[in-house]
Amino acid sequence: MLRFYFNRRIVAGLVAALSILFVLAYLSNENKLRLVANSDSVAHTLDVLFHAERVLSHAINLELGQRGYTITGNDTFLLTYAAARRRWPEELNRLRQLTVDNDLQQSRVNDLQHTLRKLTEFSDSAVQTRKVSRENAIKLNSSLEGKGLLDGVRRIVAAFQAEEHRLLAIRSGRNEIGISRYNRTFILLLVATTLILLLIFYAINVNLRARIRTENRLKIALHEIEDLYDNAPCGYHSLDENGVFVNANSTLCNWLGYKRGELLGKVRFRDIISEADQALFEESFPKFKATGAIYDMEFTLIGKDKRELPVVLSAIAIKDKDGRYLKSRSISIDNTDRKSAEMEIKNLNQELEAFTYSVSHDLRAPLRSIDGYARILQEDYSQKLDAEGERVINVIMNNARRMGKLIDDLLEFARLGRKDLQRVNVDMTGLVNSIKKELLEEQKGRSIEVDVKSLHNAPVDIDMIRQVWINLLANALKYTGKVPHAHIEISSTKSDHSVEYIVKDNGVGFDMAYVSKLFGVFQRLHRPQDFSGTGVGLAIVRRVVEKHDGQVWATGAVNQGASFHFTIPTNNG
Amino acid sequence: MDNNNAVEILLVEDNLDDAGLTIRALKKHNLANNLLHLQDGEEALNYLFSEKVTSIPKVILLDLKMPKVDGIEVLRKLKGDDRKRVIPVVVLTSSKEEKDIVESYKLGVNAYIVKPVDFDKFAKAISEIGFFWLLLNQPPK
Structure with a gap:
């Protein structure tokens, strides 16, 4: 934009300068033509003056020749006389031609002709008279008629010449004004041209400097980009359609131990990955070329020195206008840390699995024995036991069973933590109604109303969410156990991104001061003798809901019921 | 052919207390008359694959977690053998592990039965197993 602006100014300046030069050339030519015309008119005037002078001199010679002959009678004078008499009409004709465009001068030429004719007639008669009588001729001359006619010629010529001088002066004056105007214009235009050229020079200079600055900045930016590409903390490369390297940054080259020249155009990507990854690459590369993108592929790079480097690779394809694959823009991130972390997690998970496996086997067996043998004692030795003995045995059995339940719940809690989500869109109303039916089977004899509204569906893991509903509904049933008429309402509301489910009861409720303890493992707000329980149920609810990226919370007040809420996002990913 | 002394139930269980409870539950319903209790997987395999034993039990109640040869290994050997794979095997274990199931x-x-901690439930489960496999089920000849 800036460059274009300068260019336009420069072009405009050049056009202006050239125009002025053309104007100058035109004016110079005009001036030259004027000068030529002027010198022509001066020459013309001089010509006119010359011929007028000649006419006058012929008139004088005519008179002079006649007088000389009259006085001396010498024929030599007649030669002069005859020559003058013969020539003046020629000269006069010439003069008439030269002043043909001037009416005043033409009338003067006519006057002159008239006067000269009279003079010629007088002279002729004087010469003829002299041939007869000298005295009569002198007498004729003494009449001064000749002199008067010659003076007339002189006067007319003088007037004629004065007029020509006047005309010349006018022409010269006009010419001078033209020349000085021309000179002024010329200088003005010259100055203007000079200024314009200076401006053009300045503009070009500014333009050039801006260009150099931009170029320098570009060079710096280019260098920075190259540096970013080359020395980024991740590998960059590009593969052509055959999977051959067409570009690679220094980081990747260093990882692999290849020089760039050894890679580009020579080595295929499959040549530098592990045997185990070959099938993955064979499968994913055509897919990548078709779809244009691939993300988070795990490969193990094999360096020149056979060193292994696990990387995570993502790539976007560069395609031409027709959508044909040209090359990839690929990024590889060193995955060593993540890999070892993954291994660590795997090991920890294995340990945890071994632990829970052991717990489920080894802790349950002794409990079963305690319960079982206490039962045997009760069955086989009842006649030997008194009431206290019976009570003690019941305490033993109750505790063993309670511990068994605790272990089962804990294992379930641990199991849910490790399980992967399998989301499907679940018919919540149907699910909750079937759970309600199941749980109400165990509550016969109580007055219970469970109102299941029409619930919104959501994408959930059905096994996990079933456990959530069982726990929440079982809780509601348990904590309404002491009210004469239990009322439980299950409903849902839908917002843009999630569904909120609510289980509301009219049971004993809880003190909001302890709400933070509600969802913790082994946290209970009630004594076992009031309400039995292990304190794991709500912890499982929380774990499942959080696994679904939802939230769970509760509100309530002592003896005023409780409501439990959880949300499930509907547009995950 | 049908020997009165032939083993009907083979109980493979390393925990003697557990075995006692199992046998008691079966006895209550008179199902433990022809019961043989072996205490680990090795004993079980030795017994089952010995030349002397010609009859096959109606059911094997197999614990999983045992010293030396565990239940899974016993199961693998039995079900991998053309002659023995017909013997019904009920896994009777404390483990609810998905992996084991x-x-x-x-x-x-x-069948796969998880032993309840509660003895009443345990006894009920054991007697039902006994009834089913000894009386209801028709084994291959």
Whole structure:
């Protein structure tokens, strides 16, 4: 934009300068033509003056020749006389031609002709008279008629010449004004041209400097980009359609131990990955070329020195206008840390699995024995036991069973933590109604109303969410156990991104001061003798809901019921 | 052919207390007359694959977690053998591990029962197993 602006100014300046030069050339030519015309008119005037002078001199010679002959009678004078008499009409004709465009001068030429004719007639008669009588001729001359006619010629010529001088002066004056105007214009235009050229020079200079600055900045930016590409903390490369390297940054080259020249155009990507990854690459590369993108592929790079480097690779394809694959823009991130972390997690998970496996086997067996043998004692030795003995045995059995339940719940809690989500869109109303039916089977004899509204569906893991509903509904049933008429309402509301489910009861409720303890493992707000329980149920609810990226919370007040809420996002990913 | 002394139930269980409870539960319903109790997987395999034993039990109650040879291994050997694979095997274990359940069924177990801690439930489960496999089920000849 800036460059274009300068260019336009420069072009405009050049056009202006050239125009002025053309104007100058035109004016110079005009001036030259004027000068030529002027010198022509001066020459013309001089010509006119010359011929007028000649006419006058012929008139004088005519008179002079006649007088000389009259006085001396010498024929030599007649030669002069005859020559003058013969020539003046020629000269006069010439003069008439030269002043043909001037009416005043033409009338003067006519006057002159008239006067000269009279003079010629007088002279002729004087010469003829002299041939007869000298005295009569002198007498004729003494009449001064000749002199008067010659003076007339002189006067007319003088007037004629004065007029020509006047005309010349006018022409010269006009010419001078033209020349000085021309000179002024010329200088003005010259100055203007000079200024314009200076401006053009300045503009070009500014333009050039801006260009150099931009170029320098570009060079710096280019260098920075190259540096970013080359020395980024991740590998960059590009593969052509055959999977051959067409570009690679220094980081990747260093990882692999290849020089760039050894890679580009020579080595295929499959040549530098592990045997185990070959099938993955064979499968994913055509897919990548078709779809244009691939993300988070795990490969193990094999360096020149056979060193292994696990990387995570993502790539976007560069395609031409027709959508044909040209090359990839690929990024590889060193995955060593993540890999070892993954291994660590795997090991920890294995340990945890071994632990829970052991717990489920080894802790349950002794409990079963305690319960079982206490039962045997009760069955086989009842006649030997008194009431206290019976009570003690019941305490033993109750505790063993309670511990068994605790272990089962804990294992379930641990199991849910490790399980992967399998989301499907679940018919919540149907699910909750079937759970309600199941749980109400165990509550016969109580007055219970469970109102299941029409619930919104959501994408959930059905096994996990079933456990959530069982726990929440079982809780509601348990904590309404002491009210004469239990009322439980299950409903849902839908917002843009999630569904909120609510289980509301009219049971004993809880003190909001302890709400933070509600969802913790082994946290209970009630004594076992009031309400039995292990304190794991709500912890499982929380774990499942959080696994679904939802939230769970509760509100309530002592003896005023409780409501439990959880949300499930509907547009995950 | 049908020997009165032939073993009907083979109980493979390393925990003697557990075995006692199992036997007691079966006895209550008179199902433990022809019961043989072996205490680990090795003993079980030795017994089952010995030349002397010609008859096959109606059911094997197999614990999983045992010293030396565990239940899964016993199951693998039995179900991998052309002659022995017809013997019904019920896994009777404390483990509710998904891994064990899946592995057992893959190997061809006939039933998988998790022993409840509660003795009443345990006794009920054991007697039902006994009734089913000894009286209801028709074994291959």
